[in-house]
Amino acid sequence: MAFEVHFRSATCGELTAKDIDREVTLSGWVNRRRDHGGLIFLDLRDRYGLTQVICDPERSREAHQIASEVRSEYVVQVKGLVKRRLPGTENTQLPTGEIEIVAQSIEILNHSRTTPFPINSDAIQVDEPLRLKYRYLDLRRPHMRDNIILRHRIVKEMRDYLDERGFLEIETPILMKSTPEGARDYLVPSRLYEGEFYALPQSPQQLKQLLMVAGLDRYFQIARCFSRRGPACRPSA
Known part of the structure; x- marks a missing residue:
């Protein structure tokens, strides 16, 4: 899957251990931000998946400073190196769980206000009128994205089956x-x-x-x- 490098060179769901030491550009929403009192971790999300970004002030003070300002649903572009996660910190639930991106630079493409309901979790039930009012946010939620992808795949199977006949x-x-x-x-x-x-x-x-x-x-x-x-x-x- 090829993308123009000035926006992104890979998606947030495709990088694995075979990409270690590759320099990449990712763009997406900040799904979650974790400050560990020095190191800042960003979970970067697009429709293809999730990738962990680590911001170390010793490697890039500027990237670390910007990472300290971002919040959930900010749209950011990250440039950095693909590195293997430390033993014991891998996430087997993610296709990208073996690696992380060591940020060299971060650019905030768009700020975000606090959303009216959580985007990164389906655990909280949201009233339908509120979901429809903010439909553009609702469509980012995992179950809505998965439903759209499932519908696409079902219809594609129907088309392929009938076309073959x-x-x-x-x-x-x-x-x-x-x-x-x-x-x-x-x-x-x-x-x-x-x-x-x-x-x-x-x-x-x-x-x-x-x-x-x-x-x-x-x-x-x-x-x-x-x-x-x-x-x-x-x-x-």
Whole structure:
């Protein structure tokens, strides 16, 4: 995985013992800061994982000074060397748990106020209205990130499975002219035609029949559901 070096040369989830003595640039959120009365440890986080950064005043007084100012959710860029952690301090729960970054320089890219709820832990239950108000923060939380990644992988497996069997992914219209089917319409007002509305198709079989007549006998669509039920896959053959 390659990135432009001026922003980051590696993610916070990919460095391992094979990268020892490599000079790297990482960028991410400060997940946690620990001051051990001389040494300051920063857990740097991005969507790929977590990497420990150690700030030693004997190696870089400037980096140590900046590290003493940062707080949780600050966005920082760290340049330093990958070193093996001391025996007994490894974290077997992390892919990056064998190593740490010895900071040579730290730049604060963005400050952060105290967040309305914890970002780095799912242990505390947060009311849904508060989560939705600060959705950009909620999406950083571990379980939300993992849910998004899981959904991506499930849909990818569906696409790969159907593609291997000759199915084409085709998007049919989401909104069209309302038709009198008897069910309650999901209506969206038209901006250009006052008093007119679009609706979700109540007769999607018409769209399927068009594809069949056109010779597209095997297709599927990841349907966008306007409800809390989530996406649905509708193969046709």
